[in-house]
Amino acid sequence: MIETDEFRVLGLTDSTLGAIRSKGFETPSPIQRLVIPVLLQDQNDIIGQAQTGTGKTAAFGLPILELFAEKRGVPQALILVPTRELALQVTDELLSFNINKKLSITPIYGGASISEQLRRLAKGSDIVVGTPGRILDHLRRGTLDLRSLHWLVLDEADEMLDMGFIEDVEQIMSHIVEPHRVLLFSATMPDRIKELSKKYMTNVSLLKVDTPNLTTDLTDQIYFEVKEADKFDALTRIIDVTPDFYGIIFSRTKVGVDELVNRLIDRGYAAEGLHGDVSQSLREKILRKFKRKNSNILVATDVAARGIDISNLSHVINYSLPQDSESYVHRIGRTGRAGNQGTAITFISPAEFRQFSAMKRQVKADIRREKLPTPQDIVAMKKSKIMEDLAEIIEGELYGDCGTMARDILQNYPPEVALASLLKLAFKGELDESSYPEIRSFSVDRKGSARLFLALGRSDGFSPRKILDLIVRECDLPASKIDDIKVLDEFSFATVPFSEAERVTRTLNSLSKGRPIASMAKDKDVKGDESSSRKEGKRSDRKSERRKDKKFSKGRDESAKRGEKRQRKSDRKSTAKRSKK
Ligand code: ADP
Ligand code: MG
Numbered sequence: 180m181i182e183t184d185e186f187r188v189l190g191l192t193d194s195t196l197g198a199i200r201s202k203g204f205e206t207p208s209p210i211q212r213l214v215i216p217v218l219l220q221d222q223n224d225i226i227g228q229a230q231t232g233t234g235k236t237a238a239f240g241l242p243i244l245e246l247f248a249e250k251r252g253v254p255q256a257l258i259l260v261p262t263r264e265l266a267l268q269v270t271d272e273l274l275s276f277n278i279n280k281k282l283s284i285t286p287i288y289g290g291a292s293i294s295e296q297l298r299r300l301a302k303g304s305d306i307v308v309g310t311p312g313r314i315l316d317h318l319r320r321g322t323l324d325l326r327s328l329h330w331l332v333l334d335e336a337d338e339m340l341d342m343g344f345i346e347d348v349e350q351i352m353s354h355i356v357e358p359h360r361v362l363l364f365s366a367t368m369p370d371r372i373k374e375l376s377k378k379y380m381t382n383v384s385l386l387k388v389d390t391p392n393l394t395t396d397l398t399d400q401i402y403f404e405v406k407e408a409d410k411f412d413a414l415t416r417i418i419d420v421t422p423d424f425y426g427i428i429f430s431r432t433k434v435g436v437d438e439l440v441n442r443l444i445d446r447g448y449a450a451e452g453l454h455g456d457v458s459q460s461l462r463e464k465i466l467r468k469f470k471r472k473n474s475n476i477l478v479a480t481d482v483a484a485r486g487i488d489i490s491n492l493s494h495v496i497n498y499s500l501p502q503d504s505e506s507y508v509h510r511i512g513r514t515g516r517a518g519n520q521g522t523a524i525t526f527i528s529p530a531e532f533r534q535f536s537a538m539k540r541q542v543k544a545d546i547r548r549e550k551l552p553t554p555q556d557i558v559a560m561k562k563s564k565i566m567e568d569l570a571e572i573i574e575g576e577l578y579g580d581c582g583t584m585a586r587d588i589l590q591n592y593p594p595e596v597a598l599a600s601l602l603k604l605a606f607k608g609e610l611d612e613s614s615y616p617e618i619r620s621f622s623v624d625r626k627g628s629a630r631l632f633l634a635l636g637r638s639d640g641f642s643p644r645k646i647l648d649l650i651v652r653e654c655d656l657p658a659s660k661i662d663d664i665k666v667l668d669e670f671s672f673a674t675v676p677f678s679e680a681e682r683v684t685r686t687l688n689s690l691s692k693g694r695p696i697a698s699m700a701k702d703k704d705v706k707g708d709e710s711s712s713r714k715e716g717k718r719s720d721r722k723s724e725r726r727k728d729k730k731f732s733k734g735r736d737e738s739a740k741r742g743e744k745r746q747r748k749s750d751r752k753s754t755a756k757r758s759k760k
Contacts, residue, residue: 186241190219194279195245202275203432205455205482208234208502211241213386218242224361224380228368229388230541232534233503235364236272239332243306244276252283252303254323256330259311259348261338263288263655264530264682269334270308282306287323289313290655290686297322310655311339311347318354328359336365336372342657345371352379366537390504390541398495398511400523400546402535406681407528409618410498411442413551416615417496417524418448418476420552420560426494427487428478429510435499439478450476453483481506484513497525500534504541529629529681536627554615561609565602619699628662629680630700633687636669646671653690654683672700 183196185206191199207215210229217225219242227238243256260266263286270286277284285299287309293316300307300322307314307323317323331352333339339348352361352375361380365372376383405413418424430436433454440452451465451474462483469477470489479487481501492514501507507525514521525546527535539546572578578585588597608614635641635649643664650673651658662674675683680699687697 186215189215191215191241191245195241195276198244198276198278199241201278203434204237205433205480208238209388210235210386211238213388214238215242217384217386218362219245221384222360223382223384225363226368226376226380226383226385226387227362227364228386229364229366230390230503230534231366231537232500232531233388235334236269237276239330239334239362239364240269240273240276243330243332244273244280244282247280247282247305250280250282250305251327252305253327254304254307254325255327256306256332257314257325257328257351258306258308258332258334259314259339259351260308260334261310261342261344262679263290263310264679265335266308266310268530273306273308284308287313287317288655289316290653311344311351315347315350318351325355326357328355328357331355331359331361333361333363333365336363336375337367337369340369340371343659345375349375349379388503398514398521398523400511400525400544401549402525402527402546403549403551404527404529404532404677405551405618407530410526410528411439412616412618413526414496414498415443415446415448416552416557416618417494419557421493422560422564423475424493425472425475426477426492426496427484427489427510427513428476428496428498429484429501430478430480431499431502433480436478436480436483439498443476443478448476449474450478453477453479455480455482457483481510484510487513489513492521494521495523497523500525500527500531500538504538507538508542529677529679532627532678551618554612557615558610558612561606565606627677628674629677631673631675631680631684632698632700633671633673634669634694634696636667636671638668641666641671643671646673650675650683650687654679654686656683 183199183204186196186199186204189207189212208229210227210233214225214227214235215238217223218239225239227235229235239258247255258269260269266286266288270284273284282305283303284306285296285304285308287296287300287307289310289312293313296313296317300317309317314323318325333348336348339345363372363376363380403413414428418426428439430439433456436452436454440450443450451469453462453465457465465474465477466487468474478498495511495514497507497510501510511523514523525535588601592600602610633646635646641649643666646664646666647658647661650656650661656675656679660676660679664673665671684695684697684699688695690696
């Protein structure tokens with residue numbers, strides 16, 4: 180079967196399939212299977228209901244792009260989304276499918292310069308993706324022409340309700356008189372949304388992906404909050420501190436698998452990748468190698484991991500979130516099998532937080548938040564591993580003819596100097612804590628809020644009110660989402676939803692040319708006395724040491740850090756074998 184055939188049978192044609200191929204999607208998600216054919220063939224309005232993160236954007240985006248007759252420069256599709264972040268995300272996702280028709284797709288949201296948006300609208304726009312408030316502004320000013328509208332999409336309808344946009348949405352809907360299809364997507368269907376759909380939608384096809392009852396209790400489940408850009412270093416830390424790491428790492432796309440495998444190999448890890456483009460014979464070869472533990476890291480897509488029967492994994496790692504809670508359960512079910520204790524780890528970036536919270540609720544599992552292992556943890560692990568290996572060689576008298584060279588060295592140098600230099604030669608920077616990149620932890624509370632540190636204080640003329648206004652105005656975040664503002668002389672703190680935190684910091688920093696003014700507060704800033712925390716950076720380090728997870732501080736390091744090290748490992752194995760004889 181050709182890789183995109185499963186999308187083709189839904190009714191999509193070559194021009195769209197090419198885009199799907201380059202995106203690296205392997206199979207349509209359940210909501211895509213339901214929505215795409217109906218959207219392509221019928222004329223009904225549609226309600227699509229499925230969990231967050233299940234690909235609803237592509238479910239409506241692919242057919243709309245497929246059906247889009249011609250570029251006319253007047254909006255034929257309007258997509259309403261609850262936040263600026265989503266406006267940008269949806270725009271990006273649509274642009275990534277928009278390879279052939281080269282439609283002009285414009286995000287419109289509050290907080291951005293209205294004159295720039297006017298300029299873009301005036302230039303002509305085929306698809307507009309926007310937040311309700313700003314769209315309404317443009318409708319009132321007469322700067323958005325919806326007379327050619329074919330599709331109105333209400334995306335993340337339940338969140339638009341949560342954010343208090345539902346009246347704006349209604350007003351927009353009552354503004355549009357032309358016949359058009361209304362497509363409503365939502366993870367849940369609160370009554371208010373049902374009412375809205377009854378009032379403004381006709382001949383509705385309700386397409387719903389049921390979420391099954393799920394349980395997961397065999398496996399130890401933890402998650403780490405990391406920025407997207409820090410995921411790779413976080414992963415290598417986990418591998419580095421885990422004795423006998425033997426795991427599957429899940430990525431959502433083929434492109435993601437290839438990228439990750441390459442980066443791991445570049446760093447000297449024994450990683451292999453599996454996805455739908457890997458031939459059957461290569462797949463078998465890779466699996467054989469993995470089963471024999473000649474490689475200890477397998478990076479895979481969900482599809483490629485199907486049917487892999489390996490029961491003794493130490494870890495399953497969700498490098499990117501699974502499509503839905505069902506596939507979360509599938510993924511982590513690969514560890515902890517047959518009475519083996521395994522650990523399932525999920526990385527959550529701020530952008531994934533929404534989906535993760537929904538998923539966590541769904542699987543009703545106890546997924547613990549943990550701190551990433553520190554460089555101290557890694558170095559401690561490596562040292563204890565060296566001590567063990569050393570003991571093995573000494574006790575077995577396995578040092579062979581190195582004895583002669585040792586005598587030579589000791590004739591020329593004091594023993595401590597000689598040994599230290601030999602360790603340096605063998606392990607380079609590996610035993611040096613400062614050679615591990617910093618991964619900034621940040622603090623998220625139970626409600627999913629993150630604390631921000633702002634380098635703006637009373638001495639810069641800021642009051643809590645002014646900080647609030649700044650965030651509302653520049654970041655397009657409703658005041659109701661901003662909490663607990665504390666202004667000190669030189670800096671201040673504010674709490675915002677974790678899912679918005681990365682965007683808010685980015686936006687604020689783009690305002691101050693040069694010095695960044697916003698960052699996610701470290702844990703110490705939040706828990707300690709805020710006014711003195713920055714000066715006492717040391718404190719948190721001690722705290723994190725105390726909190727060191729026992730899982731990470733015992734045992735041995737089995738990961739091969741560099742190519743040479745992998746070599747040493749196989750040497751070690753053969754020495755061990757020899758010693759058994
Ligand atoms: P939702 O709107 O349901 O919350 P999104 O449309 O935002 O979900 O999709 C979440 C992520 O899943 C996006 O990164 C998207 O590119 C990806 N995705 C969508 N469809 C597929 C698919 N068929 N295979 C793999 N990844 C997909
Ligand atoms: Mg969505």
